Amino acid sequence: MESLDRLRPDPDTLLQRLRKEKEQQNKGKLTIFFGMCAGVDKMYTMLKDAAFLQYLIAGFVMVLVALICVPFTDLIGYHSVSLILLFTVSILPLKLRAGPVLLAATLGAVVWDFFFIPPLYRFSVDRIEDLLMLVTYFIIAIVTGVLSARGRAQEKAVRLREAHAVALYTLTKELSRATTQGEVVQVAVSSMKQFFNTDVVIYLGEPDGDIFQAAHPASSMSVDEKEFSVAVWVYWNEKKAGKFTDTLPFAQATYFPLSGPRYPLGVIGVGLPRKENLSIDQKTLLENFIHQIASALEREFLNEITRKTIVIEESERLYKTLFNSISHELRTPLATIMGASESLLHDDLLSHPDIRAELFNQVYTAAERLNRLVENLLNMTRLESGLLQPLRDWSDIQDLVHVTLKGLTKELLGRPMTIDISPSIPLVKMDFGLIEQALTNILRNVSEYTPHESPIEIQAYTDKQDCVIAISDHGPGFPPEVLQRIFEKFYRAPGTRSGGLGLGLSIAKGFVEAHKGTLTAENRPEGGARLIVRLPLEPEETFTVGS
């Protein structure tokens, strides 16, 4: 009996559960609504539905009170007994329904008349005032009883509404926190368990509108093929079906559609144990719950579509940029090479040695540009493949800077270079080639975006647990909107001249990050920009020169 009662999602057990949970979460706040004696409550829970028991209790209580009064009748007078009985009748509605209270009132009148009003043990009344008192007692008892019972019923309804409101509020709050459909499903499953004590199975349609193939993994109920086909029916017909409905009533659970904007988003199956115990209020609450869950799913479904659209737009934009710039970057040097070499091959007019030399020079420059491009694309591919494994070995920063600058002799021609490498800087374990490439890309970038012959400063020092290489220029600095994006792939600052894919700095950043380091850019307060490479120095990875 009790176990069945626990399973049933009726308002009072719901109240109790709510109270317990709320008391745990939010001590004391809800005790106003639920401030009842726990023992009485429990007994009441056991008995409240059995009408027969209620009547029995009503009769029992009245008889008991009368019996207790018998020895004292001489002391207090039989009129007082009517007051005690009246009092008893008036408190009974606290726990009993109107019917039993009426019984108690009637029984009280009969018992009083029979056992207390002289002549005793007869139903006749001798004195007119006794008769008046009996009638008055009877009317007051009935009025009090009925009014109290009605008040209690109203109070119960208020509490129920309160509980429903709290349940719905809790659900809505939880649902609003969910940021994916998966999270919505999890909230739905746990809320149904919490407020209806029922297991649910949820099917979600595929994002492209296809029907689901299996229950959502977060479902708390496992179902067989037959149940699945009921869910499919509900999905296509957008009507509830299953247990307690007219359609496919032999299913284990009741299935409700979760309706979205264009097609059903999914189906929720609720394993309600017994239908007859769901009051209209509870049905409304259940439907509200399902409606809320569907709304949340719809919201996340739309969010997902928006997110995907953004991703697709972004990748389309990237693809376009990539395609445009690669075709441009490849074709320009190719056109130069083909044009110049063709002239050299066929054009007899080009006999002048200066012109011929110039054409050869153009071919060579174009080939160098192509070579750089291929190198950058290959480096990017290495980074993107995720297979980049730095081969870390002891490296001398002085050596690193020197080798890098030597490779850029042509680009940095005529620029005053100030190199300040702290003598205390230890050997650092790094992939020499990768960091050299990173510095090369940074310096090439600096040389392209600052005036020719403007100075460049390179500083290297240790800062806490980092080896820092800072490259400062005296150019115009980065505009704020550019500063945020310079490390993005294929990003080129607006208004820059053609040449280059916008990969250099993002490769540099990737290579530095492969060493668990950072590459940052900033504008210097005194003008110009600074790019800072920070490589972490592990204590066991430093080796001081001279040690």
Add this chain to the structure above:
Amino acid sequence: MANTSRILIIDDEVQIRRLLQLTLESNGYKVSLAESGKEGLVQAAMDRPDLIILDLGLPDTDGINVLKTLREWTAIPIIILSVRDTEQTIIASLDAGADDYLTKPFRTGEMLARIRTALRHRQIAQEESIFTFGSLTVDLAARTVRKDEKPIKLTSTEYSLLALFVRNAGRVLTHRYLLEQVWGCAYREETQYSRVYVAQLRKKLEDDPTNPQLLLTESGIGYRLAVQE
């Protein structure tokens, strides 16, 4: 030096073969060509060239295998051709006995310099004992080092390292090779030693240690003692 040396080119790319052939022949070398590892091995055995240029990416077999097979019976200078970003392969082939390497795309001037160094190294190896590099003079017989006519004091390890560079002037030496030769096989992974001692040598020998002109770093591979031509 009369350029009558014979050079064997083992490369599967016809354009590279053609480019190398034209460049080398116009510089007076005699050139023979092979387009696979197998053919290369046969030609090397038959023609006995003075130098071999070997591409590591061959269609029939790995270039390193060709190198190892050649090293089983001959000490002919071998220069490796490779693409970039394959430092590990380059180091492996140098450790397997290659004399030098070039990465594609390469400058022809650089290639010719490497060829000259490799050929000269073969001729001079044991005879001379006094070497001059700019203002630096090293006498291997007397174990003395002079810079601008002033004697330079070196520790014995520094001297061993410098002597190794001098005997292999112009050639790239891997860290592993330096460590094995100077410190011994047990130290072959301890690259911090070669880094530190090269830095010390630079301080004592270079005009400007921050901008070395003698002891050059080969990024990710090792060092090379520069030879003025």
